[in-house]
Amino acid sequence: MNDVIIETDHLTKVYGSQKSVADLSIHVRKGRIYGLLGRNGAGKTTTMKMILNLTAPTSGEVKIFGEDVRKNGKRILPRIGSLIESPGFYPNLTGTENLRIFARLRGVPNRQAVKNALEIVGLPYQDKKLFSEYSLGMKQRLAIANAIMHDPEVLILDEPVNGLDPIGIAEVRDFIKRLSIEQGKTVLLSSHILSEISMLADDIGIIDQGVLLEEESLAELDRKNSRYIHLTVSDTAQSARLIEQQLGINNFHIDDDHNLRLYDLSAATNALVRLLVENGIEVFEVHTQNNTLEDYFKRITGGEGIA
Amino acid sequence: MASADRSLLIALAILAVAAIICTLILLRRYHHIKVKLKTLSETLDDIAAGNSNRRLLAHPDEEISGLCYKINDIVQHYRDQIIGFKTAEETNRQLMTSLSHDVRTPLTTLIGYLDAAQKGIVSGSERESYIETARERAHTMKDYVDMLFEWFKLNSGEETFQRQPLDLAESCRELLKDWIPIFETQPFAYDIEMPEAPMPVCIDADALRRILNNLIQNVLRHSQATRIEIRVGSRDGFAELSVTDNGRGIAPQDLPHIFERLYKGDKARSEQGSGLGLSIVQQLVRKMGGMISAQSEPSVRTEFRMRFPLSPE
Numbered sequence: 322m323n324d325v326i327i328e329t330d331h332l333t334k335v336y337g338s339q340k341s342v343a344d345l346s347i348h349v350r351k352g353r354i355y356g357l358l359g360r361n362g363a364g365k366t367t368t369m370k371m372i373l374n375l376t377a378p379t380s381g382e383v384k385i386f387g388e389d390v391r392k393n394g395k396r397i398l399p400r401i402g403s404l405i406e407s408p409g410f411y412p413n414l415t416g417t418e419n420l421r422i423f424a425r426l427r428g429v430p431n432r433q434a435v436k437n438a439l440e441i442v443g444l445p446y447q448d449k450k451l452f453s454e455y456s457l458g459m460k461q462r463l464a465i466a467n468a469i470m471h472d473p474e475v476l477i478l479d480e481p482v483n484g485l486d487p488i489g490i491a492e493v494r495d496f497i498k499r500l501s502i503e504q505g506k507t508v509l510l511s512s513h514i515l516s517e518i519s520m521l522a523d524d525i526g527i528i529d530q531g532v533l534l535e536e537e538s539l540a541e542l543d544r545k546n547s548r549y550i551h552l553t554v555s556d557t558a559q560s561a562r563l564i565e566q567q568l569g570i571n572n573f574h575i576d577d578d579h580n581l582r583l584y585d586l587s588a589a590t591n592a593l594v595r596l597l598v599e600n601g602i603e604v605f606e607v608h609t610q611n612n613t614l615e616d617y618f619k620r621i622t623g624g625e626g627i628a
Numbered sequence: 629m630a631s632a633d634r635s636l637l638i639a640l641a642i643l644a645v646a647a648i649i650c651t652l653i654l655l656r657r658y659h660h661i662k663v664k665l666k667t668l669s670e671t672l673d674d675i676a677a678g679n680s681n682r683r684l685l686a687h688p689d690e691e692i693s694g695l696c697y698k699i700n701d702i703v704q705h706y707r708d709q710i711i712g713f714k715t716a717e718e719t720n721r722q723l724m725t726s727l728s729h730d731v732r733t734p735l736t737t738l739i740g741y742l743d744a745a746q747k748g749i750v751s752g753s754e755r756e757s758y759i760e761t762a763r764e765r766a767h768t769m770k771d772y773v774d775m776l777f778e779w780f781k782l783n784s785g786e787e788t789f790q791r792q793p794l795d796l797a798e799s800c801r802e803l804l805k806d807w808i809p810i811f812e813t814q815p816f817a818y819d820i821e822m823p824e825a826p827m828p829v830c831i832d833a834d835a836l837r838r839i840l841n842n843l844i845q846n847v848l849r850h851s852q853a854t855r856i857e858i859r860v861g862s863r864d865g866f867a868e869l870s871v872t873d874n875g876r877g878i879a880p881q882d883l884p885h886i887f888e889r890l891y892k893g894d895k896a897r898s899e900q901g902s903g904l905g906l907s908i909v910q911q912l913v914r915k916m917g918g919m920i921s922a923q924s925e926p927s928v929r930t931e932f933r934m935r936f937p938l939s940p941e
Binding site: 399400424425427428429430431432445471472473474487488490491492495502503504505506516517519520557558559560561562563565573574575576577615 | 681
C-alpha cells in the first residue's frame with residue numbers, strides 16, 4: 322500500500338549477545354492508530370527509539386514518509402511528535418516555561434501553541450507550580466503536551482497512559498482517538514495491556530522477544546476471534562421465536578431471512594437443531610465459532626498470554 | 629595637516645570595516661531567509677499535494693512567523709472542513725448499519741410471534757400472550773428507534789446546547805428531588821452526598837438532566853442493584869459527579885467498550901437500550917467539556933464518574 326507512513330524493514334538491534342529487536346518489519350498506515358503490543362522488555366521501546374533515530378539499528382532500516390530516517394532525520398523529525406520514556410524537563414521551571422523552551426527549539430505552528438497544548442492535556446497555562454512538584458500523572462500530561470505542541474502529522478507514543486488514574490487514562494485515550502478521527506493524524510503507540518490496545522488501535526502489531534508475531538487490523542482480528550453459533554435456516558422469524566420461548570435465549574442477531582447468529586453458547590447444538598426441526602423449520606447449516614481474543618493471544622505468544 | 633589626513637584615513641578605515649561587517653551580517657541573514665524560504669516552499673508543495681496535516685513551523689520572533697502562522701490557519705481550516713464532510717458521511721453509513729442490524733433482529737422476532745398467532749400454531753390464551761409479546765416488542769422498538777435518532781442527532785452535531793454558569797451541586801440536588809420518591813418505592817437504598825459550597829461549572833442544564841437521568845435509569849433498569857450512591861465533589865480543579873451502584877456490574881472485558889456505539893465483532897446486545905444510552909451520556913458529557921469513565925467490580929461496586937472543569941470564581 323502506498324499510504325504507509327512509517328515502515329521498518331528487517332529492523333534488528335543487538336545489545337551484546339542479545340537480540341533486542343529481530344528482523345522487525347512493521348507498517349503504520351496514514352490516519353490510523355497502530356498499536357504495538359508486547360510484554361515489558363519485548364522490544365517496543367527499542368523499536369520506537371530506532372524509528373526516531375535515537376538509537377542506531379544493528380541492521381535494517383526505517384522509512385518515514387518514504388525517506389530514510391537516518392539520512393534525512395533533520396527533515397523528517399520535526400513532523401513527528403514523540404513521547405519516549407520521560408523527556409528531559411527542567412525540574413526548577415514551571416510546565417509552561419518548559420514548553421516554551423521546546424517551542425523555541427523546534428518552532429511552532431501558531432502563536433498560542435504552548436497554551437493550546439496545555440489546554441488539550443488539561444494542565445493550567447502559566448501556572449506557578451514547578452515541574453519538580455508535579456505528580457506522576459501531571460508529568461505524563463506535560464510530556465504529551467510537549468509531543469503535540471507543534472501539531473505534528475505523526476505521533477509516536479511509548480506507553481502513553483503510564484502513571485495516569487482511570488479517568489486520566491480515559492481522557493488520554495479519548496484525545497488520541499479524536500486526533501485520529503477529527504484531524505486524520507497517524508499514531509504509533511505501544512502498550513503491554515491488550516484491552517488498552519483493543520480499545521484504541523485500528524491496526525495491531527504483536528511483538529514478543531523482539532520478534533513481530535503478527536500484524537493485522539483489529540477489525541480482522543475481531544472477525545476471526547468471536548464466539549457465536551451461526552445457523553442457516555428456512556425461517557429466521559420462527560427460529561427466533563422458538564429460541565426465545567423454548568431456550569430462553571435472547572442474545573442473537575438476525576442477518577437476513579435465513580441467517581441467524583447466537584451469541585449465547587450455552588445451548589447445546591444438537592438440542593438447538595432438534596428444537597427447530599421438530600417445529601417444522603429446516604436447518605441447512607450450523608457452524609460454531611468459539612475463539613476469544615485472549616485465547617488468540619495465548620496461542621500466538623505460545624502460552625502465557627499478554628494481559 | 630598630516631594629522632588631519634591621518635584622522636580622515638582612520639575614519640575611512642573604520643567606516644570600511646563597519647560596512648564589511650554590515651554586509652556580512654546582511655548576507656548571513658539573507659542566506660538564512662533563503663534557506664527558510666526554500667524549506668517553506670517544499671512544505672507548501674507537500675500541502676499542495678494534499679497533505680493537509682503538514683504545518684509550517686517557525687519561532688514566534690522570526691520575521692516570517694506571522695506569514696507561516698497565517699498559512700497554517702488557512703490549511704487547518706480547510707482540513708477541518710474536509711474531515712467534517714467525511715465524518716458526516718461516516719455517520720450516515722453508521723445510521724444505515726444500525727437500522728439494518730439493530731432494527732432487523734427485534735422486528736423479525738416480533739414477526740415470528742405474530743405469524744405464529746396468525747397461522748394458528750398457537751391458540752387460546754397462548755395466542756393472546758403471543759400477541760401481547762409482539763405488542764410489547766413493538767413499543768420497545770419504538771423507544772429504541774427514538775434513542776437511535778437521539779444518538780445520531782448528537783453525533784452529527786445537529787443539536788445545540790446553551791452552556792451557562794450553574795452550580796453543579798445545586799442542580800443535581802434539584803434533579804434528584806424527583807428521583808427520591810422512586811428510590812423509596814423500589815425499595816432502594818440511596819446515599820446522596822452534595823457539598824455545601826457551590827460547584828461552579830459551565831454546562832447546559834438540560835444536558836445535565838439527561839446525563840443524570842440516563843445514568844440513574846440505567847441503574848434501575850439493568851443493574852439489579854439494591855443501592856445507589858450519587859456524589860458531587862471537587863478534585864484538581866474539576867467538579868466531579870459520580871453515580872455508583874452495587875449491581876451485577878460490567879465484566880472486565882466489556883468495560884472498555886461500554887461507551888462504544890460502533891460494532892466491534894458484531895456482538896449482539898441482549899439489552900439493546902443500555903449500550904446506546906451510555907453512548908448518549910458520553911456524548912453529552914463531552915459536549916459539556918467533561919469526561920466520563922467507568923469502573924466496575926461486579927456485584928460490589930460499579931461507578932460512573934464524570935469530571936467537568938470548574939469555572940473560575
